[in-house]
Amino acid sequence: MAVKLEINGISFSYGSRRALRDAILTIDGSEVVSLVGPNGSGKTTLLKCINRILKPKGGVVIVAGKDVSRIGLKEIARSVGYVPQSAAHSFPVSVFDTVLLGRRPYVSWGISPQDKEVVAEAIALMGLEEFALRQFNELSGGERQRVLIARALAQQPQVLLLDEPTSNLDIKHQLEVLQIVRMVATEREIAVVMAIHDLNMASRFSDTIVCLRRGEIYDIGSPADVITEETIRTVYEVEVAINGNSGRPHIVPLAPVAVAVN
Amino acid sequence: MIKQPVAICASSSSEAYSRFTARKILASLLILALLVVVALVATTIGGVDLGVGAVARSIVARIAPWSGLTVDPMADVIVGHLRLPRIVMGILAGGGLAIAGAAMQGALRNPLVCPFTIGVASGAALGASLAIIAGFGLIGMGRYVVMTNAFLFAMGTSLLILGVARLRGVTPESFLLVGIALMSFFGAATGLLQFVATEGELVAVVHWMFGSLTGSSWVNIATVAIVLLICIPIMIRYSWDLNAMACGGDEVSKSLGVNCGRVRTVSMLLASLIAASIITFTGLIAFVGLVAPHITRLLIGADHRFLLPASIAMGALLLVIADTIGRTIVSPVIIPVGIVISFVGAPFFFYLLMVRRREYWQ
Numbered sequence: 105m106a107v108k109l110e111i112n113g114i115s116f117s118y119g120s121r122r123a124l125r126d127a128i129l130t131i132d133g134s135e136v137v138s139l140v141g142p143n144g145s146g147k148t149t150l151l152k153c154i155n156r157i158l159k160p161k162g163g164v165v166i167v168a169g170k171d172v173s174r175i176g177l178k179e180i181a182r183s184v185g186y187v188p189q190s191a192a193h194s195f196p197v198s199v200f201d202t203v204l205l206g207r208r209p210y211v212s213w214g215i216s217p218q219d220k221e222v223v224a225e226a227i228a229l230m231g232l233e234e235f236a237l238r239q240f241n242e243l244s245g246g247e248r249q250r251v252l253i254a255r256a257l258a259q260q261p262q263v264l265l266l267d268e269p270t271s272n273l274d275i276k277h278q279l280e281v282l283q284i285v286r287m288v289a290t291e292r293e294i295a296v297v298m299a300i301h302d303l304n305m306a307s308r309f310s311d312t313i314v315c316l317r318r319g320e321i322y323d324i325g326s327p328a329d330v331i332t333e334e335t336i337r338t339v340y341e342v343e344v345a346i347n348g349n350s351g352r353p354h355i356v357p358l359a360p361v362a363v364a365v366n
Numbered sequence: 367m368i369k370q371p372v373a374i375c376a377s378s379s380s381e382a383y384s385r386f387t388a389r390k391i392l393a394s395l396l397i398l399a400l401l402v403v404v405a406l407v408a409t410t411i412g413g414v415d416l417g418v419g420a421v422a423r424s425i426v427a428r429i430a431p432w433s434g435l436t437v438d439p440m441a442d443v444i445v446g447h448l449r450l451p452r453i454v455m456g457i458l459a460g461g462g463l464a465i466a467g468a469a470m471q472g473a474l475r476n477p478l479v480c481p482f483t484i485g486v487a488s489g490a491a492l493g494a495s496l497a498i499i500a501g502f503g504l505i506g507m508g509r510y511v512v513m514t515n516a517f518l519f520a521m522g523t524s525l526l527i528l529g530v531a532r533l534r535g536v537t538p539e540s541f542l543l544v545g546i547a548l549m550s551f552f553g554a555a556t557g558l559l560q561f562v563a564t565e566g567e568l569v570a571v572v573h574w575m576f577g578s579l580t581g582s583s584w585v586n587i588a589t590v591a592i593v594l595l596i597c598i599p600i601m602i603r604y605s606w607d608l609n610a611m612a613c614g615g616d617e618v619s620k621s622l623g624v625n626c627g628r629v630r631t632v633s634m635l636l637a638s639l640i641a642a643s644i645i646t647f648t649g650l651i652a653f654v655g656l657v658a659p660h661i662t663r664l665l666i667g668a669d670h671r672f673l674l675p676a677s678i679a680m681g682a683l684l685l686v687i688a689d690t691i692g693r694t695i696v697s698p699v700i701i702p703v704g705i706v707i708s709f710v711g712a713p714f715f716f717y718l719l720m721v722r723r724r725e726y727w728q
Contacts, residue, residue, distance in 0.1 A: 155621055177623045177625060188614070195471075197609070197612075198383075205614065208606055211606065223380065224383075
């Protein structure tokens with residue numbers, strides 16, 4: 105499997121507060137990678153450094169063989185799709201128009217029948233045909249999330265970034281969205297990187313877990329390697345019990361660690 | 367779930383979308399057709415009853431002098447020098463302020479923005495007041511000082527807003543906060559000038575601030591038309607980027623390859639230039655720049671590819687209707703269009719907002 109994304113020594117600071125230090129990561133096509141870690145550990149920062157929504161200070165990001173600091177935003181947008189945490193309020197726009205924005209990196213003015221076909225296909229893949237001409241604002245949280253994923257797929261990306269794709273959804277829709285993500289990763293050989301809070305969902309749907317702590321990568325590996333009682337105690341300062349019946353670790357939170365030393 | 371009949375459904379939603387956009391184009395053309403009809407009818411309405419035939423002959427003779435039509439000289443003067451300039455200026459002013467408002471609302475993703483809520487108009491008002499009351503002018507002399515002052519202060523204000531916004535980061539919040547601060551400041555300065563003004567000066571300032579199409583000349587019209595011809599195509603070219611920014615915000619727009627800072631800066635600058643060049647000749651015509659884009663959005667949605675051109679027609683339509691009412695309702699007194707537009711536009715807007723129950727802003 106070809107390497108789709110290579111992150112080497114990326115750092116980032118918000119003013120004087122360092123949010124990310126020296127992150128190193130390599131991701132293949134069809135691989136689903138979850139970034140986990142407590143609030144402020146640098147998950148979202150790392151995600152946004154990949155497609156230069158944030159400009160990292162030092163380090164290299166290589167997407168499909170190209171250094172993203174050397175190509176324009178438009179060219180990055182042709183290989184990296186981004187799904188934000190949630191869509192902010194906005195003017196009335198149809199679902200089709202929203203997904204059509206995924207073609208922005210390819211069109212200058214007119215949209216070709218082929219652009220429309222790519223959009224229609226993404227809409228069909230996400231099961232959104234019946235909503236295609238409805239207003240985005242009228243949809244439920246799960247439907248909106250699917251629209252935003254469809255938009256990212258319309259970019260025909262090599263790498264798909266998702267920022268907390270399940271945080272506003274009920275359990276059924278969480279499962280649904282993550283199944284979709286898994287499916288597109290496999291079928292289109294896309295490298296998926298998602299920031300996610302729910303460790304059990306991460307464990308269930310990822311090939312690789314990247315655990316971040318205070319802006320540094322604390323551990324990388326398969327869910328079984330990374331999601332352990334010690335790691336979670338150190339990183340989250342929480343005592344957990346781990347069940348591994350289903351082949352993948354499943355945590356049951358017990359209590360916060362009383363006093364955090366260090 | 368989700369996967370089976372991809373191929374069939376794919377083309378069907380793409381076809382449905384083509385019909386969806388065709389309807390938008392049709393609706394835009396209908397607004398345009400309505401504008402043409404209203405403008406022509408408006409030329410036949412006025413203090414002197416000329417009749418459709420005389421007006422039509424006069425217009426045709428003006429557009430096509432080689433047609434050899436015989437025109438009644440009085441009709442020609444009334445149509446060519448009084449009514450047509452007024453109506454054509456109304457079309458340009460309404461259309462220009464509307465597209466300026468639409469672009470500003472999209473670029474700042476805020477439904478409350480227009481040239482008046484962002485300080486440009488207050489700048490113009492201060493410039494005009496300085497000329498009328500304090501006799502202070504930057505360029506020119508005589509009655510032109512009011513115009514040049516209004517224009518230069520309006521553009522100065524928008525450059526100031528852009529400058530400060532650049533220091534702070536070119537976010538919508540920067541523009542709004544700086545714009546509102548400047549608006550209050552200029553409002554206070556204008557208020558102070560009015561406080562010390564003589565009665566005669568006060569009347570002149572108040573009249574200027576009402577905004578009126580009286581005194582529109584073909585020279586003024588040509589000036590505004592040139593500005594519009596330069597600015598509007600550039601704005602419309604940014605439609606896709608404005609769509610991304612208005613619908614997704616800056617982070618998402620960047621992820622779609624849009625240079626938000628540049629699009630926002632250029633759109634704001636062009637919108638200010640349009641507004642300033644119109645206000646210079648007409649005085650403050652508020653409301654149309656705020657509401658025409660909203661009415662258009664309610665009718666055809668927020669896709670800027672259609673919204674921007676259709677807003678022009680809608681703004682022009684509203685302003686011509688308002689001005690025609692203003693100059694006929696208590697004729698021979700002409701109520702300034704700046705006043706009438708709010709009387710006409712507000713109830714219409716309110717009606718649309720109530721009737722269209724879709725979730726308009728959320």
